[in-house]
Amino acid sequence: MMRHEHGSEVTGGGLARATRRHLLAGGVLATGVGSAGAAGAEGRPAPVGAVRHGTVRADGVNVFYREAGRPDAPAFLLLHGFANSSFYFRHLMPKLADRFRLIAPDLPSFGFTDVPEDRSYVYDFASLSRTIEAFVDALGLDRYILYTFDYGAPVGWDLALAHPDRVAGIVSQNGNAYLDGLGEAAWAPLRAYWAAPNEAAVGAIRARMTLDGVKAAYFQGVADPSRIEPEAYTLDAAILARPGNADRQVALKLDYKRNLERYPLVQAYFRARRPKLLAIWGRNDLFFIPAGAEAFRRDIPEARVTFLDTGHFALETDGDAIAEEIRRLF
Incomplete structure:
Protein backbone atom coordinates (compact mmCIF):
# COMPACT_ATOMS: atom_id res chain seq x y z
CA MET A 1 0.00 0.00 0.00
CA MET A 2 1.38 3.44 -0.87
CA ARG A 3 2.32 5.78 1.97
CA HIS A 4 0.63 9.17 2.28
CA GLU A 5 3.22 11.80 3.13
CA HIS A 6 1.89 15.25 4.06
CA GLY A 7 -1.55 13.74 3.51
CA SER A 8 -3.19 13.58 6.94
CA GLU A 9 -5.81 16.08 5.86
CA VAL A 10 -7.26 13.63 3.36
CA THR A 11 -6.46 10.10 4.43
CA GLY A 12 -8.67 10.01 7.49
CA GLY A 13 -12.00 8.30 7.07
CA GLY A 14 -13.83 11.21 8.68
CA LEU A 15 -13.03 13.69 5.95
CA ALA A 16 -13.62 11.10 3.25
CA ARG A 17 -17.08 10.45 4.67
CA ALA A 18 -17.72 14.16 5.02
CA THR A 19 -16.66 14.69 1.43
CA ARG A 20 -19.00 11.93 0.28
CA ARG A 21 -21.89 13.52 2.19
CA HIS A 22 -21.10 16.89 0.64
CA LEU A 23 -20.99 15.43 -2.86
CA LEU A 24 -24.20 13.51 -2.34
CA ALA A 25 -25.83 16.75 -1.26
CA GLY A 26 -25.03 18.11 -4.72
CA GLY A 27 -21.89 20.14 -3.99
CA VAL A 28 -18.17 19.93 -4.60
CA LEU A 29 -15.53 20.35 -1.92
CA ALA A 30 -13.85 23.29 -3.63
CA THR A 31 -11.00 25.54 -2.59
CA GLY A 32 -9.25 28.08 -4.73
CA VAL A 33 -11.73 27.93 -7.62
CA GLY A 34 -14.23 30.55 -6.53
CA SER A 35 -17.80 29.37 -6.36
CA ALA A 36 -17.49 26.60 -8.96
CA GLY A 37 -19.38 23.53 -7.89
CA ALA A 38 -22.15 21.11 -8.64
CA ALA A 39 -24.96 23.49 -7.70
CA GLY A 40 -25.88 26.63 -9.60
CA ALA A 41 -25.90 30.16 -8.25
CA GLU A 42 -29.36 29.68 -6.74
CA GLY A 43 -28.61 26.24 -5.30
CA ARG A 44 -30.24 24.30 -8.14
CA PRO A 45 -28.53 21.00 -9.04
CA ALA A 46 -26.57 21.16 -12.29
CA PRO A 47 -27.85 19.09 -15.24
CA VAL A 48 -26.51 15.54 -15.24
CA GLY A 49 -24.40 16.19 -18.35
CA ALA A 50 -22.88 19.40 -17.01
CA VAL A 51 -19.19 19.33 -16.08
CA ARG A 52 -18.44 20.84 -12.69
CA HIS A 53 -15.06 21.91 -11.37
CA GLY A 54 -13.48 21.76 -7.93
CA THR A 55 -10.29 21.45 -5.94
CA VAL A 56 -9.49 19.00 -3.12
CA ARG A 57 -6.52 19.13 -0.77
CA ALA A 58 -4.80 15.74 -1.03
CA ASP A 59 -1.26 14.74 -0.09
CA GLY A 60 -0.52 18.41 0.60
CA VAL A 61 -1.47 19.27 -3.00
CA ASN A 62 -4.45 21.28 -4.24
CA VAL A 63 -5.80 18.79 -6.80
CA PHE A 64 -8.05 20.36 -9.43
CA TYR A 65 -10.66 18.07 -10.96
CA ARG A 66 -13.66 17.94 -13.26
CA GLU A 67 -16.78 15.97 -12.45
CA ALA A 68 -20.00 15.04 -14.23
CA GLY A 69 -22.90 12.67 -13.63
CA ARG A 70 -24.96 11.64 -10.64
CA PRO A 71 -23.15 11.17 -7.32
CA ASP A 72 -24.78 7.74 -6.88
CA ALA A 73 -23.78 6.41 -10.33
CA PRO A 74 -20.84 4.00 -10.85
CA ALA A 75 -17.61 5.97 -10.57
CA PHE A 76 -15.26 6.43 -13.53
CA LEU A 77 -11.77 7.77 -12.74
CA LEU A 78 -10.24 9.45 -15.81
CA LEU A 79 -6.44 9.84 -15.80
CA HIS A 80 -4.86 12.05 -18.47
CA GLY A 81 -1.39 11.98 -20.02
CA PHE A 82 1.45 14.21 -21.18
CA ALA A 83 1.25 17.12 -21.81
CA ASN A 84 -2.45 17.53 -21.28
CA SER A 85 -4.82 17.60 -18.31
CA SER A 86 -8.40 16.79 -17.36
CA PHE A 87 -9.30 19.17 -20.23
CA TYR A 88 -8.69 16.14 -22.45
CA PHE A 89 -11.95 14.62 -21.17
CA ARG A 90 -14.09 17.74 -21.71
CA HIS A 91 -16.17 16.17 -24.51
CA LEU A 92 -16.24 12.57 -23.27
CA MET A 93 -17.66 13.37 -19.83
CA PRO A 94 -21.03 14.77 -20.99
CA LYS A 95 -21.43 11.79 -23.36
CA LEU A 96 -21.29 9.31 -20.47
CA ALA A 97 -22.74 11.38 -17.62
CA ASP A 98 -26.16 9.72 -17.83
CA ARG A 99 -24.60 6.39 -16.82
CA PHE A 100 -21.50 7.16 -14.73
CA ARG A 101 -20.11 9.56 -12.18
CA LEU A 102 -17.01 10.78 -14.01
CA ILE A 103 -14.09 12.28 -12.11
CA ALA A 104 -10.99 13.61 -13.88
CA PRO A 105 -8.15 15.08 -11.77
CA ASP A 106 -5.17 17.06 -13.02
CA LEU A 107 -1.90 15.33 -12.11
CA PRO A 108 0.64 17.48 -10.24
CA SER A 109 2.51 19.82 -12.66
CA PHE A 110 -0.35 19.54 -15.17
CA GLY A 111 -3.52 21.55 -15.69
CA PHE A 112 -4.73 23.57 -12.72
CA THR A 113 -3.50 21.39 -9.87
CA ASP A 114 -1.38 23.53 -7.56
CA VAL A 115 1.60 22.25 -5.57
CA PRO A 116 2.55 24.69 -2.76
CA GLU A 117 6.22 25.67 -2.75
CA ASP A 118 6.68 24.52 0.84
CA ARG A 119 5.47 21.03 -0.09
CA SER A 120 8.95 20.25 -1.53
CA TYR A 121 7.30 17.94 -4.00
CA VAL A 122 9.38 15.33 -5.81
CA TYR A 123 8.24 15.08 -9.43
CA ASP A 124 8.38 11.38 -10.15
CA PHE A 125 5.73 8.79 -10.91
CA ALA A 126 5.67 7.35 -7.41
CA SER A 127 4.75 10.83 -6.13
CA LEU A 128 2.03 11.34 -8.77
CA SER A 129 0.51 8.00 -7.77
CA ARG A 130 0.61 8.81 -4.05
CA THR A 131 -1.15 12.10 -4.69
CA ILE A 132 -3.88 10.59 -6.85
CA GLU A 133 -4.39 7.78 -4.32
CA ALA A 134 -4.85 10.46 -1.65
CA PHE A 135 -7.27 12.28 -3.96
CA VAL A 136 -9.31 9.11 -4.43
CA ASP A 137 -9.39 8.62 -0.66
CA ALA A 138 -10.46 12.24 -0.15
CA LEU A 139 -13.47 11.71 -2.40
CA GLY A 140 -14.26 8.40 -0.73
CA LEU A 141 -14.06 6.39 -3.95
CA ASP A 142 -13.96 2.73 -2.97
CA ARG A 143 -14.93 1.31 -6.38
CA TYR A 144 -14.32 2.75 -9.83
CA ILE A 145 -13.60 2.04 -13.48
CA LEU A 146 -10.20 3.34 -14.60
CA TYR A 147 -9.63 5.27 -17.83
CA THR A 148 -5.88 5.24 -18.41
CA PHE A 149 -4.18 7.31 -21.09
CA ASP A 150 -0.43 7.86 -21.57
CA TYR A 151 0.98 9.04 -18.18
CA GLY A 152 -2.35 8.15 -16.61
CA ALA A 153 -1.57 4.47 -17.28
CA PRO A 154 1.34 4.03 -14.83
CA VAL A 155 -0.57 6.06 -12.24
CA GLY A 156 -3.65 3.90 -12.79
CA TRP A 157 -1.59 0.69 -12.60
CA ASP A 158 -0.13 1.86 -9.28
CA LEU A 159 -3.65 2.43 -7.93
CA ALA A 160 -4.72 -1.02 -9.11
CA LEU A 161 -1.70 -2.70 -7.52
CA ALA A 162 -2.26 -0.88 -4.23
CA HIS A 163 -6.03 -1.47 -4.12
CA PRO A 164 -7.03 -4.21 -6.59
CA ASP A 165 -10.51 -4.59 -5.08
CA ARG A 166 -11.36 -0.99 -5.99
CA VAL A 167 -11.02 -1.51 -9.75
CA ALA A 168 -14.34 -2.39 -11.39
CA GLY A 169 -12.88 -2.33 -14.91
CA ILE A 170 -10.34 -0.61 -17.13
CA VAL A 171 -10.42 1.43 -20.31
CA SER A 172 -6.90 1.76 -21.68
CA GLN A 173 -6.75 4.34 -24.44
CA ASN A 174 -3.15 4.33 -25.63
CA GLY A 175 -2.25 3.53 -22.03
CA ASN A 176 0.66 1.12 -22.20
CA ALA A 177 1.61 -1.83 -19.96
CA TYR A 178 3.94 -3.85 -22.22
CA LEU A 179 7.39 -3.39 -23.71
CA ASP A 180 5.84 -4.44 -27.04
CA GLY A 181 3.90 -1.16 -27.05
CA LEU A 182 6.88 1.23 -27.13
CA GLY A 183 7.50 2.76 -30.55
CA GLU A 184 11.21 2.44 -31.35
CA ASP A 255 11.80 8.70 -14.41
CA TYR A 256 9.64 6.78 -16.90
CA LYS A 257 12.08 3.85 -16.79
CA ARG A 258 10.59 3.08 -13.38
CA ASN A 259 7.24 2.37 -15.05
CA LEU A 260 8.78 -0.10 -17.50
CA GLU A 261 10.40 -1.93 -14.61
CA ARG A 262 6.97 -2.33 -13.00
CA TYR A 263 5.34 -3.85 -16.09
CA PRO A 264 5.78 -7.45 -14.79
CA LEU A 265 3.89 -6.50 -11.61
CA VAL A 266 1.09 -4.96 -13.65
CA GLN A 267 0.86 -7.97 -15.94
CA ALA A 268 0.73 -10.31 -12.94
CA TYR A 269 -2.16 -8.22 -11.61
CA PHE A 270 -3.97 -8.62 -14.95
CA ARG A 271 -3.52 -12.40 -14.85
CA ALA A 272 -4.61 -12.71 -11.24
CA ARG A 273 -7.60 -10.37 -11.36
CA ARG A 274 -8.71 -10.54 -15.01
CA PRO A 275 -10.45 -7.13 -14.88
CA LYS A 276 -12.96 -6.30 -17.58
CA LEU A 277 -10.78 -4.34 -20.00
CA LEU A 278 -11.26 -2.31 -23.15
CA ALA A 279 -8.05 -1.41 -25.00
CA ILE A 280 -9.07 1.26 -27.49
CA TRP A 281 -6.15 2.62 -29.46
CA GLY A 282 -5.26 5.27 -31.96
CA ARG A 283 -3.48 2.88 -34.32
CA ASN A 284 -1.22 5.61 -35.77
CA ASP A 285 0.34 6.49 -32.41
CA LEU A 286 4.16 6.52 -32.65
CA PHE A 287 4.66 6.55 -28.88
CA PHE A 288 2.47 3.58 -27.89
CA ILE A 289 2.05 1.37 -30.91
CA PRO A 290 -0.77 -1.15 -31.63
CA ALA A 291 1.25 -4.13 -30.36
CA GLY A 292 0.79 -2.71 -26.87
CA ALA A 293 -2.99 -2.94 -27.22
CA GLU A 294 -2.87 -6.50 -28.56
CA ALA A 295 -0.60 -7.54 -25.68
CA PHE A 296 -3.39 -7.15 -23.13
CA ARG A 297 -4.91 -10.35 -24.50
CA ARG A 298 -1.88 -12.34 -23.33
CA ASP A 299 -2.91 -11.74 -19.74
CA ILE A 300 -6.66 -11.07 -20.15
CA PRO A 301 -7.78 -13.28 -23.07
CA GLU A 302 -11.30 -11.85 -23.02
CA ALA A 303 -10.09 -8.22 -23.24
CA ARG A 304 -11.76 -6.19 -25.99
CA VAL A 305 -9.22 -4.56 -28.34
CA THR A 306 -10.36 -1.90 -30.79
CA PHE A 307 -8.33 0.29 -33.13
CA LEU A 308 -9.21 3.74 -34.42
CA ASP A 309 -7.72 5.46 -37.47
CA THR A 310 -6.16 8.30 -35.49
CA GLY A 311 -3.10 9.17 -33.42
CA HIS A 312 -2.08 9.39 -29.78
CA PHE A 313 -4.76 11.85 -28.61
CA ALA A 314 -7.64 9.72 -29.85
CA LEU A 315 -10.33 11.50 -27.83
CA GLU A 316 -9.72 14.68 -29.80
CA THR A 317 -10.96 13.08 -33.01
CA ASP A 318 -12.86 9.91 -32.08
CA GLY A 319 -14.66 10.70 -28.84
CA ASP A 320 -18.02 9.43 -30.11
CA ALA A 321 -16.57 6.03 -31.03
CA ILE A 322 -14.77 5.74 -27.69
CA ALA A 323 -17.94 6.61 -25.76
CA GLU A 324 -19.90 4.02 -27.76
CA GLU A 325 -17.34 1.30 -27.02
CA ILE A 326 -17.39 2.15 -23.31
CA ARG A 327 -21.19 1.92 -23.23
CA ARG A 328 -21.06 -1.41 -25.05
CA LEU A 329 -18.63 -3.04 -22.60
CA PHE A 330 -19.76 -1.42 -19.34
Missing part, protein backbone atom coordinates in the same frame (compact mmCIF):
# COMPACT_ATOMS: atom_id res chain seq x y z
CA ALA A 185 11.85 5.88 -32.87
CA ALA A 186 9.71 7.83 -30.40
CA TRP A 187 11.45 6.28 -27.41
CA ALA A 188 14.99 6.52 -28.79
CA PRO A 189 15.92 9.77 -26.94
CA LEU A 190 14.85 8.36 -23.58
CA ARG A 191 16.52 5.04 -24.17
CA ALA A 192 19.70 6.91 -25.10
CA TYR A 193 19.56 8.85 -21.85
CA TRP A 194 18.93 5.75 -19.75
CA ALA A 195 21.88 4.02 -21.40
CA ALA A 196 24.24 7.00 -20.98
CA PRO A 197 22.87 10.25 -19.46
CA ASN A 198 23.78 13.13 -21.76
CA GLU A 199 22.63 16.64 -22.59
CA ALA A 200 21.78 15.81 -26.21
CA ALA A 201 19.10 13.37 -25.06
CA VAL A 202 17.71 15.95 -22.63
CA GLY A 203 17.63 18.52 -25.44
CA ALA A 204 15.57 16.16 -27.60
CA ILE A 205 13.13 15.71 -24.72
CA ARG A 206 12.85 19.46 -24.16
CA ALA A 207 12.05 19.99 -27.85
CA ARG A 208 8.72 18.24 -27.29
CA MET A 209 7.75 20.87 -24.72
CA THR A 210 7.53 23.82 -27.09
CA LEU A 211 4.26 24.87 -28.71
CA ASP A 212 5.43 23.34 -32.00
CA GLY A 213 6.42 20.11 -30.27
CA VAL A 214 3.09 19.77 -28.47
CA LYS A 215 1.10 20.65 -31.60
CA ALA A 216 2.99 18.09 -33.68
CA ALA A 217 2.06 15.32 -31.23
CA TYR A 218 -1.63 16.25 -31.53
CA PHE A 219 -1.55 16.21 -35.33
CA GLN A 220 0.59 13.08 -35.79
CA GLY A 221 -1.43 10.23 -37.29
CA VAL A 222 -4.63 12.27 -37.66
CA ALA A 223 -6.37 11.96 -41.03
CA ASP A 224 -8.13 15.33 -40.77
CA PRO A 225 -6.09 17.87 -38.73
CA SER A 226 -9.01 20.33 -38.86
CA ARG A 227 -10.68 18.13 -36.22
CA ILE A 228 -8.07 19.16 -33.64
CA GLU A 229 -9.23 22.07 -31.52
CA PRO A 230 -6.37 24.59 -31.13
CA GLU A 231 -7.39 25.25 -27.52
CA ALA A 232 -6.09 21.79 -26.58
CA TYR A 233 -2.45 22.07 -27.63
CA THR A 234 -2.32 25.80 -26.84
CA LEU A 235 -3.40 25.16 -23.24
CA ASP A 236 -0.89 22.32 -22.89
CA ALA A 237 1.96 24.49 -24.19
CA ALA A 238 0.98 27.42 -21.96
CA ILE A 239 1.06 25.21 -18.87
CA LEU A 240 4.38 23.69 -19.88
CA ALA A 241 5.75 27.25 -20.20
CA ARG A 242 5.04 28.13 -16.57
CA PRO A 243 8.24 28.91 -14.61
CA GLY A 244 10.09 25.73 -13.72
CA ASN A 245 7.55 23.39 -15.31
CA ALA A 246 9.77 22.23 -18.17
CA ASP A 247 12.34 21.03 -15.61
CA ARG A 248 9.63 19.10 -13.77
CA GLN A 249 8.53 17.47 -17.00
CA VAL A 250 12.09 16.50 -17.89
CA ALA A 251 12.37 14.86 -14.46
CA LEU A 252 9.17 12.90 -15.10
CA LYS A 253 10.33 11.82 -18.56
CA LEU A 254 13.64 10.57 -17.18
